[in-house]
Amino acid sequence: MNTQRLVVLGLALVAAGGAAFLVRGMLGGGTPKVEAKAAPAMPMSEVLVAETNLVPGQALAADRVRWEKWPTASVDPSFITHDSVGSEEAAVKGTVVRTPIMQGQPINHNAIVHGDASGFMAATLGEGMRAISIVISAEAGAGGFILPNDRVDVIATRRPDQTLPRGSARTIITNLRVLAVDQTYRQDKDQRTVVGKTATVEVTPEQAELISAAGTTGALSLALRPLSENNVANNDEATRKRRGMTDGPVSIIRYGMAGAVSRQESQ
Incomplete structure (x- = not known):
């Protein structure tokens, strides 16, 4: 082998080595790996x-x-x-x-x-509803059985007079939700009675006017409804526009038991 061939072979080997080195560098084979640190957890x-x-x-x-x-x-x-x-x-x-x-x-x-x-x-009132208070008797034993979230009917009674010798009683509104008795707005566990002087009920604006008028011209009573008849949809159907009552007491009625006092006595 002559000297010229040896020189060419040597140059080829050097070129091959350089190419291999360049390829390895491009592929990152010789670069040490650096692991990325995890971001701190967000509180x-x-x-x-x-x-x-x-x-x-x-x-x-x-x-x-x-x-x-x-x-x-x-x-x-x-x-x-x-x-x-x-x-x-x-x-x-x-x-x-x-x-x-x-x-x-x-x-x-x-x-x-x-x-x-x-x-x-x-905040407890439904949309378009009002709250109105009705005087009740603190001394009436049956009255204590009406509790917040019970439903009641309102009965207006007209005293006997010259035009109505025997008087009259009529249910003017049915199925009203009791919001509170005095300042008691919810029934605590195992609570069976609440004795108070006022019952606050949820009504429509028209029903509020009817109760207000009937309360100044007659006697009002609240009759407790059974749970099986608490159909809210029937509330307005039994609301009757009755006027011309006389001033009188307010009583609570439950299962035929009633108690009543005059408004002056209940104050």
Whole structure:
């Protein structure tokens, strides 16, 4: 082999080695791998959210809400958090929805109202409804059996006079929901009676006018309805526009037992 061939062979070997080196560098075979560090975990808090759509006037219960993880940095001060209340039951006890809350939406303190807060009674009313109080007898034994959330009929009684010697009694409104008895707005566990001087019921504006007129011109009585007849749809059907009653007492009637006192005595 002559010298010229040896030179050519040597150059070829050098070129091959250089090419191999370049290819290895391009493929990264000689570059050490650097593992990417994981981003730090985002701080999370648990906030109370609606399990279903909630409407104004709806009483809250633990099965209508749930805890959901929320970025701590995005938690508004008005949100109800697990750290602040501890449980769903404690968060919603004695509360009513004030403004509409959509499913999955965080519940804030402005969207609900507690029983001991101002505006609670207004929050319990259905849309277009009113609350009116009727004087009842604290001494009437049967009266204590009417409790918040019971349903009652309103009976107007006209005393005997020259035009109506025997008097009259007529049911003017049926199936009204009792909102409160005095300041008691909910029935506690195992509570069977509430003795008070006023019963607040939920009515339409027309029914409020009818009760107000009948109360100033006649005697009003509340008759407790059985649970099997608490059909709200029949409320307006039995509302009769009756005027011309006389002033008189208010009584509570249950299963034929009645008690009545004059308005002056009940004050």
